[in-house]
Amino acid sequence: MKAWRLDAYNEDVPAAIEGMKLEDVPVPEPHDGTVLIKTAYCSVNPIDWKLFSGGFDGFFPVKVFPYTPGFDVAGVVEKVGAGVTDLAVGDRIICDLGLVESCVDPPLKQGAGGAFAEYCIAPGDICSKVGDADFESVVGLPLAGLTAFQALFTGSHNQDLGHCKEGDKVLILGGAGGVGTIALQLASNAGCHVTTTASAAKFDFVKGLGAKEIINYHDQDWGEVLAGQDYDMIFDCIGLMDDLNVRAPKVLKKGGKFISIANFDPSAKGPDGVEFAVFLLLSKTTDLDKMVQMVKDGKLKIINDKVYPFAETPAALKQSLGGRSSGKVLIKL
Template identity: 30%
Template sequence: MKAAIITKYKQITPMVTEVPVPTIAPTDVLVKIVAASVNPIDLKTKDGDLRLLLQYTMPLIMGSDFAGVITAVGDQVPDFKVGDAVYGRAPKDRIGTFAEFIAIDHQAIALKPANLNFEEAAAIPLVGLTSYQALHDIMNIQPGQKVFIPGGSGGIGIIAIQLAKYFGAYVATTTSAKHFDLVQSLGADKIIDYHQQDFTDVLSHYDAVLDTRGGQSLEAAFQIIKPGGQIVSIAGLPNARFGKDYGLPIWKQWLLGLATRKLSRLEQQAQATYSFLFMQPSGQQLVRLRQLIEQGVIKPVVDRIIPLTDINAALEYSHSGHTTGKIIISIQPN
């Protein structure tokens, strides 16, 4: 089968080459991938930026999420059959969706939303699960709460705004002026052009921030959070608490604690809670997302569709940091 692989970290461009079709374990299904989506984690994985949390053996097939059709089912898979159209986020130790087939545990997938085509469905798993786990599982957003989601026109922002509105929140976001209509159509209540205005000049006393930017933007979020509020970052530094929960060895927890001393100080000063989220694959939560999509609560936004053979152009575009929604990789026809 065709797959986009790297043979070492920091390889400048992955190459599309022939590799064997994977074999399935008893709890796996084999999926013929129709479409996959690009996520910033693809470049971070390629460059080895996540080696503290994830280590891969080479060669590595890139890509984290997908939509496709089941072509084989393991002996211990009770809930899927050949021919089912599914979508999913591959478990982190077995990624590889920029490929014609993937062998994947049945617990990481769900039936594809019926009202989406494969390209649209591939736009959901990673960003949908991340947004749901941040806003629902960790923050438990309640009606009337004020939530700030920077980067409203990005892969995460687009889904997170819609979910936060579904949970009844008042949502503020940042983006460029050219995306105002889009984020407004998703339900954003307060839109700030980050080129023109600093969000700390406009927002205050927020219940929650879903930080998608990290760095100074994350630090600035402590200025707008109210006492007792929550900041969940998916782009900043993991703290020692995260390292402990993630099961990292003590010395790595210590390193994270050292690296996040400033965040801990800001957390104390603001009397708020800081957490880092590293999203988890979950077939069950993809079922919940499917329901919300089929009810019209959430819709994906596809920026462009690029064939697998042009994977490097897709990664380069993702690297620009200015996509509108998701870049989709078309792998093969259904």
């Protein structure tokens, strides 16, 4: 099969992306608890290229080089490993291959991810069946969707957080991105009053996804615009330290939550009066099933910015690295 592979960490991430190679490798065999998937689509997430630098090695070591990157996959089950009872050959599934499952707990033996290939191995217990859903409409869901859903409502791993509810005032920083576009819809559907930050050119876009108020982060300071408005939660998809320490305390009610998916700086603690949490998603079938159903019911739409052919996978990663996408960047096999 053909697989995109990275030989080694490289602090120069654009150079690392350029250096990816499309290689012929054996089709992997599913081992216990896993399935072999024939890949139809992948979706790109910033963590794909963030791992390239080696900067995450302390938390999420890539233990096998060369390795095939990519976490989000949509495809058809081709073979089933021992012990998998919920999936059968021919099932159409989506899955986030899992950062923790890849690198930590226990490592999947395939580096990190493995999606950007004609076939990949996935743990059977983190796949969601999508029935006859169009793959292009759901492949962007696993990593970004689980993140938005769990951070807003349930928490993940051992973290119990979120609990957004009707009437809550929620500010989403970065509403136009892959996670933000899903978070806007989920919070709005839950009856929250949703405000977001975006470029002026994307105002109509985020309004269509449920934002009631929009702040152009290029020329307005949301900490000043929303000061004193007693927000219940800020969902941070951007990761700036001043957003946490300087702006959030002006905007949140006392004890209001600042949940960040992008600020992993160990010095980030949050100022007095702000309940700060760094969040990491958990790849979980039951949560993903709920969101697949929302898509099927027309309650949630995964917005795709651009679809690249498999041969142009490095270009898809470069677009993600640019940080300006509106919704998801996809790869079609």
